Amino acid sequence: MKVEVKTLAAAAAGEIELSDAVFGVEPRADILHRVVTWQLEKRRGTARPTRERADVARSGKKLGRQKGGGTARHGDRRAPVFIGGGKAHGARLRDFNPSLNKKVRALGLKMALSSKVRDGKLIVLDALDVDGGKTKALAGQFAGLGAGTKTLVIDGAALNVSFAHASANLRGVNLLPAVGANVYDILNHDMLVLTRAAVETLEARFHG
The missing domain is CATH 3.40.1370.10 (Ribosomal protein L4/L1)
Structure with a gap:
């Protein structure tokens, strides 16, 4: 044309x-x-993931005995309630390609x-x-x-x-x-x- x-x-x-x-x-x-x-x-861009409990490099030792300590029954320091612990329900890796x-x-x-x-x-x-x-x-x-x-x-x-x-x-x-x-x-x-x-x-x- x-x-x-x-x-x-x-x-x-x-x-x-x-x-x-x-x-x-x-x-x-x-x-x-x-x-x-x-x-x-x-x-x-790729969505950045957060580190969850399984991704944090901290001790897995139980903090104290289960009963009789007068404190909460925590398992280890990877828990989200501690500073440096894993993120609860954090963002997942998403790669848009x-x-x-x-x-x-x-x-x-x-x-x-x-x-x-x-x-x-x-x-x-x-x-x-x-x-x-x-x-x-x-x-x-x-x-x-x-x-x-x-x-x-x-x-x-x-x-x-x-x-x-x-x-x-x-x-x-x-x-x-x-x-x-x-x-x-x-x-x-x-x-x-x-x-x-x-x-x-x-x-x-x-x-x-």
């Missing part, structure tokens, strides 16, 4: 042919849900890109050069493009330095290199902006 390419000033800069194998896949909610769930679970087939992950990314094309939420730019790297200039250009309030911009293999500086203070605008393109961020933004270099890199990523 052919898509119009624009400049940051919203002027026409030709057309680009998008691969149907990458940008023309019919989205499936179940695949997208699996990939997003996998991504969010991968973000979670799910796995997902590479083909499913790749299919999910294709579907996320395709959903933006289908919904008319994709803008392809020729380049991201901003004069002087000024935020004010970029804000006006984005308004002319109709990029919306929450926009994800994906560049090629390397980020454009002037655009990175100009967009750093723009609320709702996030910038990623093509290698960082992922399903969650694409679906979590209202508009997706790709450069020519990003389109070429993404297509090469799947066809390579």
Whole structure:
């Protein structure tokens, strides 16, 4: 399919042919849900466990006789009531390290890109050069493009330095290199902006 390419000033800069194998896949909610769930679970760190009674290195000798001592009938110093004793009902080790087939992950990314094309939420730019790297200039250009309030911009293999500086203070605008393109961020933004270099890199990523 052919898509119009624009400049940051919203002027026409030709057309680009998008691969149907990458940008023309019919989205499936179940695949997208699996990939997003996998991504969010991968973000979670390992839950640190606490040392319980069996994990504490203290004497197992009984403190005193069972009866007649005038004190409580304690068994040993590993009990939770003592300082340095084991934790009662402590946190368990939980390791969040799910796995997902590479083909499913790749299919999910294709579907996320395709959903933006289908919904008319994709803008392809020729380049991201901003004069002087000024935020004010970029804000006006984005308004002319109709990029919306929450926009994800994906560049090629390397980020454009002037655009990175100009967009750093723009609320709702996030910038990623093509290698960082992922399903969650694409679906979590209202508009997706790709450069020519990003389109070429993404297509090469799947066809390579």
